[in-house]
Amino acid sequence: MFSYRHAFHAGNHADVLKHITLLATLRHLMQKEAGITLIDTHAGAGLYRLDGDYSQKGGEAEDGLFKLLAAAEKLDALPDPVQDYLEQIASFNPNGQAKIYPGSPFLMHKLMRHASRDRLRLFELHPTDSKSLTANIAQLEAGRTVTVSREDGFEALKKILPPPPSATGSKRAMVLIDPSYEIKSDYSKVASVIQEYLKRFSTGTYLVWYPIIPRPEAHDLPKRLRTLSNQSQKPWLNATLAIGRGEGDEGGLVASGMFVINPPFTLKDQIRQALDMVGPALARGSGKNWAVESS
Template sequence: MFSYRHAFHAGNHADVLKHTTLIATLRHLMQKEAGLTLIDTHAGAGLYRLDGDYTETGGEAKDGVVKLMAALRAADQPPAKAVSPAIDDYLDLIASFNPSGALRVYPGSPFVMQHLMRAESRDRLKLFELHPTDSKTLSANIAQLDAGRQIAVARQDGFEGVKPLLPPPPSATGSKRALVLIDPSYEIKSDYAKVSACIQECIKRFPTGTFLVWYPVIP
């Protein structure tokens, strides 16, 4: 199971779809002021260098975020203003991690969620990552934010770690709201059954929660 590294796939076409959907969902949920508990069961390393060894090996970003930005430039459409609010938000996020204008850093789902968190609503983020190297890197990346108790990282199986967190603790206004992202590697066949079992258990524990499950259609 430890052969999977998201860095090989960072910024690919699936990431563009997944992260645009995640941003749009968060924007919708954040129309309410009440705080949110955000949970990522398989967080990865959090940040990825698109010019790094892992990413260069697969080159998948070329058919993902790089291709999207190139298409907008070809249409004389500035990358900062695209064709829909969801894509605008996505590209604004990417730009915030690449202030020089050159596309070098790609934010994974932990940093997508962290970027949109609201201090005034006291949103909280819980990240799980079992891979020893990625968990260490994730902790180091998060530590740079100096976010205190707002963000917590655990080297743990997210399938199990998410369960005690549901239902989430009430916000300052007394409401219980949570978004759970479940996106394992699917490198081992048992992940498919674990996702099904996990989501069923989560819904039993917290039926009013919002759950996003990434399920690959390989062909």
């Protein structure tokens, strides 16, 4: 149950898609002054060493972040979401070398606003990663604005959604759901969570990352999310990125998607512009493609 470790995959093509989408969504949501509760149901360790043993073993950042950095150096200008993403990565690497990769918890924390009293709620069940996450977050000295809990993020949502009113009385929340899908039941859990909270807290913004692999559950998940959104009359966006298989490459994840419910109205054009640059930059073989669909 606890064999998955995101440290092996940090900075890969799936992280590039996930974090570009996450940052673009957050930038828009934070244009409103009202405070917002940010939730990561599967937060991982929070920070990762790209020059460490875990990352080096799989070398997945080579086909993700590092490839994107190399492509960016050859361009005079980048799409705003890509520029923002790379600037955030650079802010964790002041020496100019990408050795530290910030996971979703640290990217979300970086954008939080003290004046608006934003809150960040992090959940991680893996014993080792939960311990690492707690230690990494402690370095921020963020006090009560960030909480870390070692528990099942799916179950934890029941206690915090709908969120309590902010200091200004508003109830706003953005939820990132990105389990490993190592357990087949994760697919049905994601769909069940979305179905429940579109009823309990229909105004929340929900971001779901999912792998694109040859399994019925994986194939059906974005379809189920689309159906649930349509039934609730909520707008949605689905962005996918497949880098293709290189010569002699027979294993490993080569495609993933980000499904966003109640996305900012600006997100569709932003992610399209981003993928027009990221897709070709990361493409490496047959089966490469990228697309953005929306309601």
